[in-house]
Amino acid sequence: MHLNDWLDEQVPAISRELEAINRAEFFRERTIGFAGKEKVKRLIHQLRSALFPGIYERERINEDQAGILIHNSVRLAAMTLDELAQCAYRECCTKDTQQRREPCGECARRAAQVVRTTIGALPTLRRQLQADIQAAYYGDPAATSPEEIMLSYPTFEAISIHRLAHVIHQCQLPMIPRMMSEYAHQRTGIDIHPGATIGESFFIDHGTGVVIGETCTIGNHVKIYQGVTLGARSFDLDADGNPVKGVKRHPDIDDHVVIYAGATVLGGDTRIGHHSIIGGNVWLTRSVPPYSMVHNAQPSPAIRDVSPKTQQEL
């Protein structure tokens, strides 16, 4: 049978089966599934154009036009966020998919509140991000200027999106903050849950593989290297075997702590005291006092047996 004949014969039934599964499993609980990913990306672009005009544009802008660009970006961001937020709230406030298409006054009111809080927070966020840029400049001898941080450091991408997502997350808007943090994760390898609380002058160097959990708190002047996990050690299940949500399960990191590459720090009652240094590849599930130095023993080298047939053997 020719492929086209086979397709003509089989595709209708396959398609109907796929549609039925989607209707049963997924459409009933849809929130902002339709086209949400593209819109969240646009929101991030508009918010960052407002905060750092010029860095994210496709064409060079004239410095005199910066004011207009900022103004436009703020208005566009407000519009996009309003649209996303109304959509997210509306689809949560009813299970009737027909009603979800109608405007809803309560959803509009809550969305407007998210927009006001987020847009109103921009100048404060901009100042915080300037301190983060300085922290990267002082924290990395390879950095030659603050602008290099903005143009080529993943820490800047991750922390700028996190601080925006955190503000929106605190407004109790579902879904959107996590889509924002995952956008940053995809581009940087740095996965910060929007619920995490992060202090001033934060710097993640390189960053690939960093995970900062939802209930983590981080003080001021903290520096973290690639591959560091601030995660959960365990979690409780309810009577139905489902994980209990909303429990504190990630560590607290105090001021002026440095954590080297690949260290794993787990647990909601784990606290790293201020001015501590955690060495690379350390595995830690309990608290350490201020000014601690924690590092693994270094294995002694043995002489390698260079066998003729096997390329590598450990």
Next chain:
Amino acid sequence: MHLNDWLDEQVPAISRELEAINRAEFFRERTIGFAGKEKVKRLIHQLRSALFPGIYERERINEDQAGILIHNSVRLAAMTLDELAQCAYRECCTKDTQQRREPCGECARRAAQVVRTTIGALPTLRRQLQADIQAAYYGDPAATSPEEIMLSYPTFEAISIHRLAHVIHQCQLPMIPRMMSEYAHQRTGIDIHPGATIGESFFIDHGTGVVIGETCTIGNHVKIYQGVTLGARSFDLDADGNPVKGVKRHPDIDDHVVIYAGATVLGGDTRIGHHSIIGGNVWLTRSVPPYSMVHNAQPSPAIRDVSPKTQQEL
């Protein structure tokens, strides 16, 4: 000399040299080099639109249109896969570059078989992926809904592309499955070889840095965190010093195993028994029995020497 004059003088010779190297080293063994990357990306988009209509579109679709979208996506995916598969087979079946441009009946027949197998497998894959979504929802207290998994969890992106690539890989189609898995790797930091066999209800949390090798087998209800390597310990070289291909060299992970962040498990005869837990940063090249608990010792903290001149010292 002006730059343009220098370019006029030098570029022809430089270009000819580059062309000669490419002809000698690369054109002779081309498979689907030309424009393959874009087409593979398109294939993935079409297949996932068929499986999860609405999630990956640019514009919001009406729920009533889901059936049409699925049908169209299945047809488009079949067409793209047929084109890629014919191309991949044709360029393998002859070294004569002129002949590669001609249609070849045998290649068309094999390509059609790949299309039939892949399209026919979609409903089963869709059901498996629903179980993976549930595994993520039950496995992470931070997840608030199954839809959040689809919209913002890299595990969903990685496992949905892997299950598709694995079906195509089993059809012996060269090149395309690895291009699919590398697309997922680029976007998620999760590198699963399309040859790996993965059971039901699989969940990778965060995921950056995860590597799952070609000959790995993973049971049901397995959970893996970021930075986990299931890799090769060593491999043999043949008489010419080339690595011997196709040998079992990656571990087997049994049902209900949990592996924490940054653990490295290597070797084709390494088996992790069911219901075992492997702690973070563990280095393991031998088997452990069922219900094992394996974790590193935690180093004791020392008091840090805060020297005035050096910022950090380990």
Next chain:
Amino acid sequence: MHLNDWLDEQVPAISRELEAINRAEFFRERTIGFAGKEKVKRLIHQLRSALFPGIYERERINEDQAGILIHNSVRLAAMTLDELAQCAYRECCTKDTQQRREPCGECARRAAQVVRTTIGALPTLRRQLQADIQAAYYGDPAATSPEEIMLSYPTFEAISIHRLAHVIHQCQLPMIPRMMSEYAHQRTGIDIHPGATIGESFFIDHGTGVVIGETCTIGNHVKIYQGVTLGARSFDLDADGNPVKGVKRHPDIDDHVVIYAGATVLGGDTRIGHHSIIGGNVWLTRSVPPYSMVHNAQPSPAIRDVSPKTQQEL
């Protein structure tokens, strides 16, 4: 108050505040902020089209057209690099933002030198990259052809961009090389500072999370796995508390060394002797002699306590 009324009232002041912060903190030290990211991406595409015609195009090209494609790509790359380099030098040579818009003879002269050096180096780079492709083919039993390396191995993306960025970095052009390396880092999770010196036949398998620091040197035939850090152990601060720039602070890796997943090797006076093997998850801040074998002890498995209420506990 309606959201639009609130926006009309508040956005002008918020925008002015954002503009003022940007003028104070950022515009004064701008180098190539405006639209630089897009242009650097275009430069990378043009350079790689010249080196590997066909791999990166959107549409399939005819093999006979390869010569024209290479020639055009070289000319386009020269033009883009000239534009970026003039821009980067001009904005460094004056703090007067008005003057930065005027052409400057000295900047044009230096930019032309960068272009000549880079374009002139392409044939040599192309040959080096062929050796890197071969190293990947021999280094990974899962690789089925050299072309698979080009189409689906992140090592190829990372090392091809690194070798280009390194040539430009040696011309003392600010900013651009780091933007190039960060582009590669974003796509592969492999973060190689353009200052790092890397020998022939280099292979990074999988690669996510790899970090190679600015003053690192790597010999020939070195193989590195995902999550390996070749980083700094500490650095000095000057009298003002700023990090001292330009000091040797990353390790030296000699010929034929293999470093397994997740190992962290730190320090400017750390040297890994030739033919050594460093095991996964090792933490190392001192030198080891040639033919060394260094690996962690493996923890013994305990029997897991399967408690009824807690899903996982370490």
